[in-house]
Amino acid sequence: VARRTLEVTRNAIVRYQGASGDFNPVHHDDEVARATGYPGAFTVGMLPAAVLGTLVREWRPDGHLRDISVRFLSQTWPGDVLQFAATLAAIAEEGPDRLVTLSLSCVRQTGDAALSGRAEVVFRP
Amino acid sequence: MWVERGKVREFNEACGVTGPTADEVHPMFLVTAAFWQSADSLPPALRDREVVRQLHGEQEFRYPERLPRVGEEFTCTVSVEREFVKEGKRGGAMRLLVRLIEFVASDGTLVAQSRATIIQPTLQPGEDRA
16 A cells, blocks of 8 residues: 655664664664674664654554554665565454554565564544 | 654654654654663663664554654653563574553553563573573
């Protein structure tokens, strides 16, 4: 039902870290990342997770986003081009309300799945 | 924590929000509770961890009735909902914990729950934190 693309840049990572308050240096300092056993700084996972949140909110702002959950499957790196998608998983009636469940995904340009997730959006009459 | 308009906009811009929801609270905004928390407000299991070696496994936000609103104040309670050990894919045990943060509005309504599954560094030989 919705798609989006994001090219990961250091700027985007630092901007998200500043906005969120997660200043873990492995996401912006190559030296710290290497000392911790990574080839270099990698994307803070909550950045693509938050983009999935944006995707769902902008899809139908009139619905109530009751639940959103994501699972981090693999790391992403500066220079990656990430494809985000929300697809319809189920529609159910809950009394007078309609509950729409979406499946969420974030895939790297290599085809590797970086995140999966699901969201519940409630539409009230 | 206070839900401040400028912070909401800053967070939205960092998350690629461009549409009509630019001044509304993003569904992941409550991660900024990090700015309102000090080490002594955390349960012992969440203190003194090696942040650079932690990994975030899963994250969930649940809003029973509504999203947070700009201008409101929450009282937040942090707890460890679950702590367990799981066999890693590449051998060795992984230590996981689920950190629950509950956000209660000034009228007593539970507005949000945040659940983070945090993967801790592998257990060293002879170490047993349980």
